[in-house]
Amino acid sequence: MNQHPAMWGHPMTPHQAFNAHTAFPLATPNPMRNQHASSPVSHTQQPLVTGTSVLGLKYKDGVMLAADNLASYGSLARFRDIQRLHPLGNHTCLAVSGDMSDYQYLKKELDGLLREEEALSLSDSHPALHPSQIYAFLANLFYARRSKVNPIWNAILVGGWDATKEESFLGYVDLLGTTYSSPTLATGFGSHIAQPLLREAFEKKAGIDGKGELLTAEEAEALLNECMKVLFYRDARSLNKYQIATVTKEGVQISESKSAETQWGFAEALRGYGAQQQ
Amino acid sequence: MFRNSYDSDNTTFSPQGKLHQVEYALEAVKQGSAAIGLRSATHAVLLTLKRSTGELATYQKKLIRIDDHVGVAIAGLTSDARVLSNFMRQQAMSSKMLYNRPIPVARVVQGIADRAQTNTQQYGRRPYGVGFLVIGRDETGPHLYEFSPSGTAFEYYAHSIGARSQSAKTYLEKNFESFESADLATLIQHGLSALHDTLQQDKHLSTSNTSIAIIGPPSDEVENLASSGAAKRGNFRVWENDDVDGLLRAWRRSRGEPEDGPKEDEPAAEPSAEQAQSAEGSEQAPEAPGEDVVMSE
Amino acid sequence: MSSIGTGYDLSVSTYSPDGRLFQVEYASKAVEAAGVAVGLRCSDGVVLGVERLLHSKLLVKGSNRRIQSVDDHIGMATAGLLADGKHLAERGRDEASNFRDTYAQPVTVQILSDRLSAYVQAYTCYGSVRPFGISTLVGGVDKTGSRLFCIEPSGVFYGYRATAVGKGRALARTELEKVLGKVDEAGEGSLTVRQGVLELARIIHLVHDDNKDKEFELELTWVCEESGNKHALVPADLLAEADAKGRAALEEGMEED
Numbered sequence: 001m002n003q004h005p006a007m008w009g010h011p012m013t014p015h016q017a018f019n020a021h022t023a024f025p026l027a028t029p030n031p032m033r034n035q036h037a038s039s040p041v042s043h044t045q046q047p048l049v050t051g052t053s054v055l056g057l058k059y060k061d062g063v064m065l066a067a068d069n070l071a072s073y074g075s076l077a078r079f080r081d082i083q084r085l086h087p088l089g090n091h092t093c094l095a096v097s098g099d100m101s102d103y104q105y106l107k108k109e110l111d112g113l114l115r116e117e118e119a120l121s122l123s124d125s126h127p128a129l130h131p132s133q134i135y136a137f138l139a140n141l142f143y144a145r146r147s148k149v150n151p152i153w154n155a156i157l158v159g160g161w162d163a164t165k166e167e168s169f170l171g172y173v174d175l176l177g178t179t180y181s182s183p184t185l186a187t188g189f190g191s192h193i194a195q196p197l198l199r200e201a202f203e204k205k206a207g208i209d210g211k212g213e214l215l216t217a218e219e220a221e222a223l224l225n226e227c228m229k230v231l232f233y234r235d236a237r238s239l240n241k242y243q244i245a246t247v248t249k250e251g252v253q254i255s256e257s258k259s260a261e262t263q264w265g266f267a268e269a270l271r272g273y274g275a276q277q278q
Numbered sequence: 279m280f281r282n283s284y285d286s287d288n289t290t291f292s293p294q295g296k297l298h299q300v301e302y303a304l305e306a307v308k309q310g311s312a313a314i315g316l317r318s319a320t321h322a323v324l325l326t327l328k329r330s331t332g333e334l335a336t337y338q339k340k341l342i343r344i345d346d347h348v349g350v351a352i353a354g355l356t357s358d359a360r361v362l363s364n365f366m367r368q369q370a371m372s373s374k375m376l377y378n379r380p381i382p383v384a385r386v387v388q389g390i391a392d393r394a395q396t397n398t399q400q401y402g403r404r405p406y407g408v409g410f411l412v413i414g415r416d417e418t419g420p421h422l423y424e425f426s427p428s429g430t431a432f433e434y435y436a437h438s439i440g441a442r443s444q445s446a447k448t449y450l451e452k453n454f455e456s457f458e459s460a461d462l463a464t465l466i467q468h469g470l471s472a473l474h475d476t477l478q479q480d481k482h483l484s485t486s487n488t489s490i491a492i493i494g495p496p497s498d499e500v501e502n503l504a505s506s507g508a509a510k511r512g513n514f515r516v517w518e519n520d521d522v523d524g525l526l527r528a529w530r531r532s533r534g535e536p537e538d539g540p541k542e543d544e545p546a547a548e549p550s551a552e553q554a555q556s557a558e559g560s561e562q563a564p565e566a567p568g569e570d571v572v573m574s575e
Numbered sequence: 576m577s578s579i580g581t582g583y584d585l586s587v588s589t590y591s592p593d594g595r596l597f598q599v600e601y602a603s604k605a606v607e608a609a610g611v612a613v614g615l616r617c618s619d620g621v622v623l624g625v626e627r628l629l630h631s632k633l634l635v636k637g638s639n640r641r642i643q644s645v646d647d648h649i650g651m652a653t654a655g656l657l658a659d660g661k662h663l664a665e666r667g668r669d670e671a672s673n674f675r676d677t678y679a680q681p682v683t684v685q686i687l688s689d690r691l692s693a694y695v696q697a698y699t700c701y702g703s704v705r706p707f708g709i710s711t712l713v714g715g716v717d718k719t720g721s722r723l724f725c726i727e728p729s730g731v732f733y734g735y736r737a738t739a740v741g742k743g744r745a746l747a748r749t750e751l752e753k754v755l756g757k758v759d760e761a762g763e764g765s766l767t768v769r770q771g772v773l774e775l776a777r778i779i780h781l782v783h784d785d786n787k788d789k790e791f792e793l794e795l796t797w798v799c800e801e802s803g804n805k806h807a808l809v810p811a812d813l814l815a816e817a818d819a820k821g822r823a824a825l826e827e828g829m830e831e832d
Contacts, residue, residue: 112672119644119668122796122808124384127417129377136378164417283585289705290586293579293597295604297656297705392665395658401703429658433638434631447633454633 043150047099049073051084052237053190054095055227056157057198058183059220060213062168062248063159065095066224068232069257070239077239085245087252089114091161092131093245097187098154098175106152109141110134131160131169131247135179143177151175155187161247168247183210186227189235194227217246229260289401299405300398303427306407310353312443312476313340314469315411315422316436316450318460321494322413322420324351325469327440327476328487328518341491341516345370347380347415349491349514353440354408354427362390362406362425383414387423387431395429405429409439413514415493438472446472462497463528466490470529482540483526489518490525500525588702598706599699602655602728605708609654610791611741611782612641614712614723615751617771618762620799621714621721622809623652624775626741626783627792642796646671648715649684650796650806654741655709655728663711666694684715684722688732696730710740715806716798743782750778768799772809776817780825793818 054067067084070077079100086094086107094110096103117128129137135158145152155174162169171181183206184198185191201223206212215223224244232240240262244255268274284290285298292298314325328337338356342363343349348370352359369389373381390410397403410425424439425431436454438446449472457465469490474483495512496503502524508515517525527537578584584597591597610626625641641660642652645667653660670690674682691713699706711726725740726732736755739747754774758765766774772795783791795809795817809817 108676112675115647116668116672119646120385122642122644122650122806123640124382124388125418126382126384129379133377133379137376140376283580283582289703291598291601291605291705291708293584293601293604295601295606295608295708297708388661391658392661395662398658399662399698399705428656429661433635434633435635436633437631447631451632 043148044099044153047102047153049078049100050237051082051097051100051103052235053186053188053194053231054084054097054155054157055190055194055198055224056095056159056170056172056185057202057215057220057224058168058170059215059217061217062161062246063093063170064217064220064224065093065157065159065245065247066228066242067095067097068228068239068242070237070241071100072237075236080239080241081257083243083254085243085254086110087245087254088134089118089128090251091128091163091247091249092134093159093247093252093254095157095159095187095245096154097156099152102152102154106138106154106156110138113137127164130162130164131158132162132171134158134160135169135171135173139171139173139177139179142173142175146175146177157185157187159245159247161249163249166249183214189237190227190231193231193234197227197230198223225260229262232260232262287401288398288403288405297398297428300428303405303407304409307354307409307427307439308441308443310355310408310440311340312438312440312446312473313351313353313411314436314438314443314446314450314472314476315351315413315424315434316454316457316465316469316472317413317420317422318462318465318494319458320420321462321465321492322415322422323462323465323469323493324349324411324413324491325466325473326351326489327473327483328489330486337486339489341489343514343516344386344412344414345374345380346508346511346513347493348383348386349413349493349516351411351413351439351491352408353411353443355406356408358406358408359410362393362408362410365393366390380416382416382418383412383421383423384431384433386414387412387425390425391429391431394425394427398427398429411437411439413491413493415512420494436468436472438476440476442476442478445475449475462492462494463500466492466500466525467529467532470526471533483529484539485519485523485526488522488526489516490522491516500528586702587699587704587706596699596729599729602706602708603710606655606710606728606740607742609709609741610641610788611739611743611747611779612652612654612710612712613737613739613747613751613775613778614652614714614725614735615737615754615766615771615775616714616721616723616735617768617799618765619721620716620768620771620797620802620804621650621723622768622771622775622795622797622799623650623712623714624772624779624793624795625652625654626779627794628788629790629792632790636792640794642794644668644806645687645713646675646681646715647805648681648717648798649687650714650798652712652714652796653709655707659707659709660711663691663695663707663709667691667713670694681717683717683719684713684724685719685734687715688713688724688726688734692726692730692732695726695728699728699730712738712740714798716804721798739778739782742788743784747778747782750781768797768801769813772797772813772817773820776821777824778821780818780821781828793821 049071056065071079071082084096153175158171160169172185173179184202186195228242232238240259241257246253284292288299311327311329326340330337344366366386369386370381394406397405405427412423414421422434423431424437436450493514496509501509503509506515578597583591587598610628612625615622643664645651671682695707698704706728714723723735724732725738737751798806
């Protein structure tokens with residue numbers, strides 16, 4: 001299989017012989033390079049170093065987010081100590097999947113915005129941006145960039161506590177500028193694998209309308225642990241080393257990295273993994 | 279009118295460290311008719327005295343809505359006010375679009391103050407010739423700010439700008455301590471009393487020259503809520519003409535005056551020097567029309 | 576004043592025959608009328624204080640602050656034209672964030688002061704602008720420790736252990752010298768920020784002329800460990816304590832006289 005980043009997700013064609021000496025984009029001349037200025041402009045076509053799914057869950061005292069510590073380079077587990085949870089001010093936290101360099105750009109942008117807000121607040125005592133307002137900003141930013149056909153290649157969860165309304169916040173926004181909100185959220189593969197588990201546990205207690213009692217902190221954390229474990233079993237781009245962020249009225253708290261207990265005994269029975277069976 | 283050679287442009291300090299052009303701009307504010315602002319723990323209110331340029335002209339409006347939660351009263355050059363209030367509206371919209379946040383009142387005021395400051399520091403420009411009283415309500419409660427051509431914005435419990443505003447200030451200083459806990463009706467009555475003090479002898483507050491703006495929870499005691507959605511939501515709303523009749527009556531009652539007011543609601547015009555060069559027209563119709571907005575330099 | 580009426584004092588781009596820039600000197604006059612601003616470096620941080628003169632009793636208490644934040648760790652107090660102070664702080668914030676974007680680290684107080692002073696200086700070079708009518712104290716804590724600088728309308732800036740600008744600055748500086756005179760070479764006897772807060776409050780009360788000046792409010796900010804190394808208002812209880820002690824010290828001093 002061609003492991004070159006430019007070929008991720010593409011089937012190999014017969015004439016694409018493997019060339020060990022190719023380095024993209026220097027060695028193979030880019031046909032776009034020499035064309036006239038009037039030729040089509042191309043921006044980011046794909047993410048490079050990526051983080052996999054992140055999870056979010058509303059519970060009794062606020063919001064919890066979870067993300068593992070892996071930044072992959074294609075299928076290579078390239079960086080295994082990356083924090084993908086980012087606190088913004090006192091009551092907001094991001095959980096970011098997708099392109100890691102775009103994530104770093106976002107961090108810089110948002111930190112700058114919040115720093116200016118804080119500087120101004122010394123003069124007028126106005127409270128900082130609430131989670132929903134940071135989310136609105138992100139949604140605008142993502143949509144504006146995708147409209148320039150130059151997306152910020154991420155899917156993000158914004159979790160937070162609105163100190164004025166005294167309620168928690170959880171929202172999703174992605175590279176297309178798509179936004180939605182729900183008491184349980186997940187991005188990427190997690191939206192297929194973990195979201196049903198999160199929903200099931202959430203609704204079991206709070207009811208389908210979410211009006212019943214919410215999960216306690218212990219229950220919420222146990223649920224996220226379980227989901228992260230399932231994701232580690234099923235998501236080939238995941239790592240069994242993850243962190244959980246908790247946002248309550250007291251503020252943002254991000255846990256140390258931890259791992260789930262896993263059992264791999266069954267793997268012996270898998271063809272291609274254990275001893276060859278036939 | 280010769281004063282000295284340090285007053286002809288805005289980039290020159292006088293030996294005393296003053297900027298005469300800025301101080302003259304402050305005089306332009308005093309040419310405008312009065313505006314009063316005051317606030318309680320729950321409400322902020324603006325009251326203005328409108329002028330008309332002639333018998334055939336309407337009374338010049340002095341209250342401008344910026345956003346649901348911000349509005350201004352102006353005194354001075356109306357056209358400068360339109361430029362600045364437009365800028366405030368843009369800032370307010372931008373905050374709403376970008377952050378889904380009603381712009382903090384202090385920031386929208388500081389925005390025009392910063393703009394005004396550059397007009398005091400660069401050659402070939404003139405300071406704005408208008409003063410604002412800005413009321414607004416944000417997460418930190420109701421506010422009243424004064425913006426002035428010198429590029430400053432101060433927050434007040436109560437304040438007045440424009441012609442003869444000193445008389446109103448005297449009234450406000452005497453009474454402002456009770457404003458914090460006052461209800462809307464009382465607040466407006468204090469405002470009307472202060473506004474009344476800016477009138478020339480034998481002039482009166484009437485439904486045609488008085489307008490009132492409110493921000494804060496609605497009160498059916500003083501407002502005709504059926505006619506205003508903004509009022510029902512506690513947003514910035516302006517009451518004038520027939521809608522201030524009830525308020526004026528209540529105010530006269532509280533002063534022990536005849537409820538209908540003086541018989542001659544609009545006594546004969548009596549143009550003064552101040553009126554002839556007034557910025558927003560005179561409180562009464564002057565003989566010479568057309569000098570309502572003095573913009574020529 | 577000999578400069579008046581000579582015609583050499585109307586533009587900042589004109590020298591007088593003896594080589595002075597009168598417009599810059601006049602700008603300094605705007606500073607002299609303003610309420611005093613004081614800055615003090617302590618062993619564990621920096622304290623800034625201003626005497627906020629109240630030109631009306633209708634002004635909201637505690638509002639209309641004169642000290643501003645430039646970055647997380649840097650504060651700025653100005654004396655002079657208020658609007659000019661806002662302008663320069665805005666520029667300061669731009670410089671600070673620009674520095675972060677370029678170097679991915681917080682700007683030091685010295686570099687920020689250097690850039691701001693260059694900006695102020697530019698306004699003394701052209702006939703199309705006027706100089707800033709403010710003196711500015713820039714204080715903060717960075718990787719080099721606690722720092723304090725003062726930028727004059729001419730664009731010069733110097734570092735200080737403590738300094739004061741505005742009305743009554745001479746008296747304030749004398750007092751600051753007395754306070755710092757007790758510190759020896761090794762820094763023994765130097766003040767903590769909490770002590771510094773009390774000293775600044777005392778000095779501002781001392782400098783304030785009760786008979787001539789309008790009433791004032793005390794405004795104090797600091798950058799220290801207690802504030803998380805961020806530029807922040809001095810906590811309300813400490814401010815009240817400093818205010819009361821400052822006033823008491825003044826009355827005590829009067830009785831002695």
